[in-house]
Amino acid sequence: MSLLGVLNIAGSGMGAESQRLSAVASNIANANTSVGPGGEPYRAREVVFQAVAADGGGDDAASTGMAGVKVAAIVESDAPLKQVYDPGSSFADQNGYVKMPNVNNVDEMVNMLSAQQDYQADLEAFNVAKTLALRTLQI
Amino acid sequence: MIGTLDSSLEFYRQVLAVRGYRQEVLAADIANASTPGFKAVDVDFAQALENATGGAGTSGTDRPRTWLVEEPGQMQAGNTGGDASAAAAGAVKYQMGTQASLDGNSVDLDLEKTTAASNAVDYEAVASFTTLTLKMLSTAINGSAGQQGGS
Numbered sequence: 162m163s164l165l166g167v168l169n170i171a172g173s174g175m176g177a178e179s180q181r182l183s184a185v186a187s188n189i190a191n192a193n194t195s196v197g198p199g200g201e202p203y204r205a206r207e208v209v210f211q212a213v214a215a216d217g218g219g220d221d222a223a224s225t226g227m228a229g230v231k232v233a234a235i236v237e238s239d240a241p242l243k244q245v246y247d248p249g250s251s252f253a254d255q256n257g258y259v260k261m262p263n264v265n266n267v268d269e270m271v272n273m274l275s276a277q278q279d280y281q282a283d284l285e286a287f288n289v290a291k292t293l294a295l296r297t298l299q300i
Numbered sequence: 301m302i303g304t305l306d307s308s309l310e311f312y313r314q315v316l317a318v319r320g321y322r323q324e325v326l327a328a329d330i331a332n333a334s335t336p337g338f339k340a341v342d343v344d345f346a347q348a349l350e351n352a353t354g355g356a357g358t359s360g361t362d363r364p365r366t367w368l369v370e371e372p373g374q375m376q377a378g379n380t381g382g383d384a385s386a387a388a389a390g391a392v393k394y395q396m397g398t399q400a401s402l403d404g405n406s407v408d409l410d411l412e413k414t415t416a417a418s419n420a421v422d423y424e425a426v427a428s429f430t431t432l433t434l435k436m437l438s439t440a441i442n443g444s445a446g447q448q449g450g451s
Binding site: 163164166167171173177178181209210211212227228229230275276278279282283285286287289290292293296297299300 | 328
């Protein structure tokens with residue numbers, strides 16, 4: 162039944178958007194993490210969305226119109242790291258510069274708003290489908 | 301007689317299936333509002349219904365309104381046991397005229413939301429018609445409620 166398919170598709174959208182929101186939260190939280198686990202500064206993460214066939218078959222999902230969404234990969238931004246002049250830091254190089262994460266707070270805020278808007282749209286689609294399915298039961 | 305009962309409800313079944321399928325397509329657009337390269341699609345409702353009902357279901361000017369036809373044969377052509385969703389799948393088209401963003405995504409979220417809302421209202425309307433048709437048939441079979449109570 163197609164209305165229950167809406168629930169799956171909107172659910173996949175909400176899952177993907179919340180992962181995007183997680184990435185934003187991680188980036189903002191680590192905006193000043195100059196030393197990560199590998200000794201290197203934190204690099205901003207970005208999620209990559211990909212359309213997948215909602216019924217699990219067929220590669221060209223868009224042509225049939227039935228496409229959920231999934232997070233295909235989480236990539237690290239290759240933007241240059243920020244350099245902060247802080248000769249007193251123990252992490253400073255020989256010129257006195259400390260490498261800081263390449264997190265751009267403006268980008269992150271815009272990304273967060275966009276994720277919020279998309280999540281709300283998914284939720285709306287979910288609720289409408291639920292209402293319609295319940296209405297159908299009353300025929 | 302059973303043919304009449306069947307044909308009066310069959311059309312609503314097809315319409316509900318096409319409307320439900322369209323709701324799914326619109327949900328897929330909304331879910332992929334941020335997917336790079338995703339092209340927005342929509343169901344051509346007139347064509348989908350025409351496919352589903354075998355060419356007798358659109359609101360063209362010279363076509364009979366199928367839910368009022370007296371010949372049940374018009375409802376039967378090409379739609380016996382047919383799956384309306386499969387017919388609607390043939391009428392899925394790319395949306396034209398929406399501005400694609402830099403990543404190649406052409407989903408206009410506001411447009412999708414309003415279209416989905418309007419489609420939902422249409423779905424509820426058809427569901428109401430179906431309920432009323434069933435009540436009408438029930439009245440035809442049982443007589444009016446007042447007479448039933450009096451007997």
